[in-house]
Amino acid sequence: MAYAMDTRCIHGEGHGNPDQNHAISYPIYQTASFSHLTPGHNPNGFDYSRESNPTRAYLEETLSSLEGAYDTIAFSSGMAAISTAFEYFQPGDHIICGEDLYGGAVRLIEQVCRKNGYEVEFADTTDPALLKAALKKNTKAIYFETPTNPMMRITDIGAVAELAHQAGALTIVDNTFMTPYFQNPLKEGADIVVHSGTKYLAGHNDTVCGFLCSGNAELADRFRLLSKTTGATLGPFESWLCLRGLKTLALRMERHKSNAEAVSQWLREQNMVSRVYYAGSGMISFTVTTPEKAVAILKNIRLITFAESLGGTESLLTYPAVQTHPDVPEEQREKLGITDTLLRLSVGIENPDDIIADLRQAFENAGK
Numbered sequence: 416m417a418y419a420m421d422t423r424c425i426h427g428e429g430h431g432n433p434d435q436n437h438a439i440s441y442p443i444y445q446t447a448s449f450s451h452l453t454p455g456h457n458p459n460g461f462d463y464s465r466e467s468n469p470t471r472a473y474l475e476e477t478l479s480s481l482e483g484a485y486d487t488i489a490f491s492s493g494m495a496a497i498s499t500a501f502e503y504f505q506p507g508d509h510i511i512c513g514e515d516l517y518g519g520a521v522r523l524i525e526q527v528c529r530k531n532g533y534e535v536e537f538a539d540t541t542d543p544a545l546l547k548a549a550l551k552k553n554t555k556a557i558y559f560e561t562p563t564n565p566m567m568r569i570t571d572i573g574a575v576a577e578l579a580h581q582a583g584a585l586t587i588v589d590n591t592f593m594t595p596y597f598q599n600p601l602k603e604g605a606d607i608v609v610h611s612g613t614k615y616l617a618g619h620n621d622t623v624c625g626f627l628c629s630g631n632a633e634l635a636d637r638f639r640l641l642s643k644t645t646g647a648t649l650g651p652f653e654s655w656l657c658l659r660g661l662k663t664l665a666l667r668m669e670r671h672k673s674n675a676e677a678v679s680q681w682l683r684e685q686n687m688v689s690r691v692y693y694a695g696s697g698m699i700s701f702t703v704t705t706p707e708k709a710v711a712i713l714k715n716i717r718l719i720t721f722a723e724s725l726g727g728t729e730s731l732l733t734y735p736a737v738q739t740h741p742d743v744p745e746e747q748r749e750k751l752g753i754t755d756t757l758l759r760l761s762v763g764i765e766n767p768d769d770i771i772a773d774l775r776q777a778f779e780n781a782g783k
């Protein structure tokens with residue numbers, strides 16, 4: 416019987432100890448190249464670390480196990496994984512993107528994909544009827560996040576995958592916010608999952624990495640070729656840091672979630688807060704009554720850090736309109752609700768009372 420998710424975070428599929436010297440912590444194979452026995456023959460299949468490396472391979476196997484993927488490739492960042500996913504397409508292909516995406520993904524689409532001749536269109540993936548209307552003969556993919564960043568809007572992955580498959584298009588899901596611990600898009604019918612591993616997967620605000628998980632052999636072959644050719648694969652040390660982070664994913668996600676539930680409850684009771692957006696996991700967005708108050712809160716937090724990024728042990732507060740989403744056109748930001756009164760909180764795994772106490776004093780000071 417397959418191990419449970421929390422066990423697989425530590426042992427992967429659990430094919431016994433994978434290291435030839437039986438090290439408990441899988442070693443960092445800090446090497447660029449590998450010796451060959453005879454021409455064309457390398458016993459363990461490793462030639463050169465851009466293409467493959469044992470530490471990265473073990474991390475990739477672990478992630479495949481967690482996402483239920485046929486194959487996973489670890490990249491040097493989430494954006495490297497997403498860029499490689501978009502390399503799959505040809506000039507003239509139509510790609511539908513969720514309209515509320517990570518700002519860097521929007522920049523990739525606007526400034527790189529269009530140059531490559533893709534026809535890219537943003538649509539509301541939360542509404543299957545609208546999505547159906549956006550499908551065209553040349554639609555090759557539907558790409559979205561659920562919940563979205565930062566507005567926490569939810570898309571039904573299974574419903575989108577069904578529409579996409581009928582149209583002969585791929586479903587690509589950015590699963591950064593939920594992680595495989597809370598959501599497995601491939602099991603709901605998606606074809607490809609991408610991750611910013613920088614966030615919950617590595618989990619300690621100390622590593623930048625990304626993943627591309629393929630649901631079948633054909634996709635996996637193409638992405639193996641693309642990743643070894645374009646070359647943005649993950650180094651051995653970062654692979655090891657991410658493996659170490661993953662071991663506690665289950666514990667961390669439970670704590671992120673229970674902390675975020677407590678904090679979102681507290682936020683809902685504050686006069687200074689007009690709306691709270693919370694969809695599970697450890698992420699909360701909220702609006703305050705004025706832009707001045709938003710800036711004053713950012714200035715007054717002490718335990719929580721005013722910084723970009725999310726998903727680590729430390730609580731971080733972000734100002735999306737300025738920090739993560741400046742590349743989204745202002746009109747689109749207004750439409751989505753990414754205004755100058757919106758703050759995004761990545762609730763860390765500190766004691767929840769300390770997080771709430773810090774917010775309380777920052778709110779009090781901001782109200783003065």
Ligand SMILES: *Cc1c(COP(=O)(O)O)cnc(C)c1O
Pocket residue numbers: 492493494495517519520560564589591592610611612613614623624625
């Ligand atoms: C951070 C993030 C990315 C980009 O990942 P990097 O590791 O920073 O390159 C993509 N998608 C989402 C949802 C993110 O939060």
